[in-house]
Amino acid sequence: MDAISFSGVTRTYGDVLAVDGLDLDIPAGRTVALLGPNGAGKSTTINMLLGLLRPTSGEIKVFGDTPSRAVARGRVGAMLQEGSLIPELTVAETVGFVRGLYPDPLPFDEILRMADLTDLAGRRADRLSGGQTQRVRFALAVAGAPRLLVLDEPTAAMDVESRRAFWDSMRTYAARGHTVLFATHYLEEADQNSDRVVVIARGRVVADGTAAEIKAGAGGQAVSFTLGAQPAAGLDALPGVVAVEIASGRAVLRTSDADATVDALYRKTTLDVHGLRIDGADLEDAFLALTQEP
Numbered sequence: 001m002d003a004i005s006f007s008g009v010t011r012t013y014g015d016v017l018a019v020d021g022l023d024l025d026i027p028a029g030r031t032v033a034l035l036g037p038n039g040a041g042k043s044t045t046i047n048m049l050l051g052l053l054r055p056t057s058g059e060i061k062v063f064g065d066t067p068s069r070a071v072a073r074g075r076v077g078a079m080l081q082e083g084s085l086i087p088e089l090t091v092a093e094t095v096g097f098v099r100g101l102y103p104d105p106l107p108f109d110e111i112l113r114m115a116d117l118t119d120l121a122g123r124r125a126d127r128l129s130g131g132q133t134q135r136v137r138f139a140l141a142v143a144g145a146p147r148l149l150v151l152d153e154p155t156a157a158m159d160v161e162s163r164r165a166f167w168d169s170m171r172t173y174a175a176r177g178h179t180v181l182f183a184t185h186y187l188e189e190a191d192q193n194s195d196r197v198v199v200i201a202r203g204r205v206v207a208d209g210t211a212a213e214i215k216a217g218a219g220g221q222a223v224s225f226t227l228g229a230q231p232a233a234g235l236d237a238l239p240g241v242v243a244v245e246i247a248s249g250r251a252v253l254r255t256s257d258a259d260a261t262v263d264a265l266y267r268k269t270t271l272d273v274h275g276l277r278i279d280g281a282d283l284e285d286a287f288l289a290l291t292q293e294p
């Protein structure tokens with residue numbers, strides 16, 4: 001059974017079409033990144049997945065249940081963009097309280113360990129840094145041992161070191177066979193911490209696969225060479241080429257098939273090609289190509 005299934009899900013806010021006919025199935029046990037620029041529809045998608053917002057049309061299932069039922073049965077843990085802690089409570093009290101709400105929670109010490117909070121157990125919530133607060137929120141999201149963990153831009157307030165520790169914790173949780181869906185607009189985070197990346201833009205899925213597949217599919221490789229004063233005409237018609245840029249006497253061909261492009265460059269053109277370079281796929285280029293306004 002899929003952990004998550006969206007069929008033809010649309011959500012509007014007045015005139016704004018935030019999610020536009022979303023179809024998405026996520027098998028249990030996967031870690032999936034929902035990657036998209038600001039306003040792409042990530043939070044709306046997540047809020048619908050958690051039963052906090054209703055779709056305007058279409059259907060969402062979470063382990064075969066409606067989102068609200070799945071949440072009520074303790075199957076889903078979430079870390080959203082907002083949500084403050086009770087300032088007077090210590091970390092231990094906060095975790096203990098939330099843990100007590102679930103029928104079959106993780107052991108208390110394990111929650112603290114996983115969120116790297118053992119040393120902060122006695123600290124009041126209002127004396128925590130931004131990154132430490134995020135760690136407590138992560139602890140609360142996993143406290144009930146949910147089968148599905150949903151994280152909406154979880155590292156937004158964190159520095160580099162906290163981010164690394166956070167993703168380690170997330171991977172520890174995912175490695176137990178749990179499903180994780182996280183929203184981000186950080187390409188590197190999507191690339192490094194998921195086994196599937198779903199790119200959304202303007203409320204639609206524009207790419208879906210491993211980071212490597214997305215890079216290849218969006219023409220993320222670049223073949224470049226010294227063009228000098230030679231004419232650039234016809235380069236855009238070479239096999240695989242999706243875009244041509246000329247800068248400082250060098251031609252850069254963005255291509256979905258670097259082998260075919262290079263082969264044709266030598267055999268099918270009369271250009272004097274030297275200084276040839278093939279640069280690895282760059283997810284940033286792929287992401288920009290996929291999400292830019294038409």
Ligand SMILES: Nc1ncnc2c1ncn2[C@@H]1O[C@H](COP(=O)(O)OP(=O)(O)OP(=O)(O)O)[C@@H](O)[C@H]1O
Binds near residue numbers: 017036
């Ligand atoms: N409550 C609301 N009322 C009206 N429009 C909204 C509301 N919430 C979101 N929107 C609009 O819906 C679209 C999708 O927003 P959403 O917050 O889902 O995107 P996002 O991908 O999460 O963006 P971000 O990365 O900035 O958090 C945007 O155009 C946004 O302006």
